Amino acid sequence: MGQLLDKYALEIIPQKAVASHNRENRDVKQLKLVFGSMRLTALQPSHIYSYVERRSKKMINENGKAIGGLSAAKHEVNTLSHAFSKAVEWGIIARHPFKGQTRIKNAPPRTRYIEDWEIIECLSLKNARKKGSIKAIQAYIRIKLLTGLSQSDLLRLQPARHIKDDGVHSMRHKTENRIGKQTIYEWTPELRTAVKDALEARPVNIAPFLFCNKLGKCYIDEETGDLSGWNSMWQRFMERVLSETKVEERFTEHDLRAKCASDALSLEHARALLSHVDTRTTNKIYRRKPERVRPIR
Numbered sequence: 001m002g003q004l005l006d007k008y009a010l011e012i013i014p015q016k017a018v019a020s021h022n023r024e025n026r027d028v029k030q031l032k033l034v035f036g037s038m039r040l041t042a043l044q045p046s047h048i049y050s051y052v053e054r055r056s057k058k059m060i061n062e063n064g065k066a067i068g069g070l071s072a073a074k075h076e077v078n079t080l081s082h083a084f085s086k087a088v089e090w091g092i093i094a095r096h097p098f099k100g101q102t103r104i105k106n107a108p109p110r111t112r113y114i115e116d117w118e119i120i121e122c123l124s125l126k127n128a129r130k131k132g133s134i135k136a137i138q139a140y141i142r143i144k145l146l147t148g149l150s151q152s153d154l155l156r157l158q159p160a161r162h163i164k165d166d167g168v169h170s171m172r173h174k175t176e177n178r179i180g181k182q183t184i185y186e187w188t189p190e191l192r193t194a195v196k197d198a199l200e201a202r203p204v205n206i207a208p209f210l211f212c213n214k215l216g217k218c219y220i221d222e223e224t225g226d227l228s229g230w231n232s233m234w235q236r237f238m239e240r241v242l243s244e245t246k247v248e249e250r251f252t253e254h255d256l257r258a259k260c261a262s263d264a265l266s267l268e269h270a271r272a273l274l275s276h277v278d279t280r281t282t283n284k285i286y287r288r289k290p291e292r293v294r295p296i297r
Contacts, residue, residue, distance in 0.1 A: 001032075001035045001036060001037070001038045001039070001040055001043070002032050002035075002036035002037065004040060004083055004084075004087050004092065005028045005031055005032050005035075005036070005080075005083055006028075007086075007090075008028065008079075008082070008083040008086055009024075009025060009028045011086075012082070012083075012086060013025060013028070017173075017225075018222065018223065018224060018225035019225040021225075022224065022225055023075065024079050027075060027076045027079035027080075028079065030055075030076055031076055031079065031080055034051060035047075035051075035080070040084075040087065040092065040093050040097075041093065041097075043084075043097045043098065044097065044098070045097075045098045045101045045102050048077055048080075048098050048102050048104075049102065049104075051073070051076075051077070052070075052073045052074070052077060052104055055069075055072060055073035055076065056069060056070045056073050069107075070105075070106075070107045071107055073104075074104055074106075074107075077102075077104065081096070081098070081099060084096045084097060084098075084099070085099070109284060109285050110254075110255070110258070110285075111288055112249070112251055112252075112255045112258075112288070113255075113258070113259065113262060113288040113289060114251050114255055114256065114259045117246075118247045118251070119141065119145065119259075121241065121245035121246055121247050122138070122141060122241050122245065122247065123138050123141065123142070124245070125138070125237075125240060125241060125244060125245065131200070131201050131202065131203055132201065132203065133233045133236065133237065134237065134240075135197065135200070135201035136198065136201040136202070136211055136233075137233065137234065137237045138197070138201075139194055139195075139197040139198035139201055140154065140198065140211060140253075141256060142190070142193075142194035142197065143191070143194045143195065143198065144253065144256045144257060144260065145256060145259060145260050145263075146185070146188070146190055146191050146194060146260070147168065147170075147185045147191070147260070147273060148257055148260035148261060148264075148270070148273035148274045149170060149185075149257075150172070150173075150257060150274075151227075151230075151253055151254070151257075152173045152220070153170050153171075153172060153173055154210075154211070155209070155211050155218060155219050155220050155227065155230060156173060156209070156218060156220060157170070157209065157210040157211070158208050158209055158210065159199065159208075159210055160208065162210075163195060163210075166184060166186065166187070167184045167185050167186040167187050167191075168184070168185040168187075168191065168195065169182060169183075169184050169185075170182065170183050170184075170185065170275075171183070172275045181275070183272070183275050195210070198210050198211060202216075203216075204216035211230075213229055234253060238250055238251075257274065257286065258285070258286045258287075258288050259288075260273060260274070261273065261274055261282055261286035261287055261288075262286065262287050262288045262289045263289075267279050267282060267283055267287065270282050270286065270287060274286060
């Protein structure tokens, strides 16, 4: 099986987006530790269940970082499954040994809903400078709540390309090669103000990106998919929020996207804001407000 995983890593993984490329390379390394010496025809569905059970238990590595967990296990099994699908396509084996024969439970979706007062607290955080991280993140929060744009798409926004007379233009980076559908977030007074604040908060006024580092570059490294600079800035912001405001529970920037979807007037409106293909993902993961129902009289 090690040879199949090596072939998959050499021929298939390089075709994928940077984030998927890096993640699946890690998956292959982990899978080879367990299945590398096994014959392709020896793999049974029971082996997959045993693997998921072991990998679902989080452990701490030598650097003190948590590894494993159900999410990691599922992703690794998906990578293995794709490798076997390619093996069938390449004529290496006659059939996939576990496709459609295993059912791995999903991790429960995150339920954190950010209340309006918590957003007000975050936006009231003081910063002596007119530019810099606090102002940039506060503008980022405003735009995120108004549009629901993903972190990947929001950090890639370029005023010259995406900010136009009729609104903010965006095509989901995650699906642009498969779907290629563009979304236009029409101007409202609030969105204009938020974009203006983001422009004014930039440390480099002539930078091509709406959100940029001190060198005027995008926070996302397109070669590696790394955005540690932005993540560090976000963590410092959240530490100040927790220590200087009434907010007691940390939230993620992904929770902001969920708040946008939850606060939308309808499920279809939420789907359109998040640029999802259908409403199932929107409803299951991003609509986090309790459903209100009138009792029967």
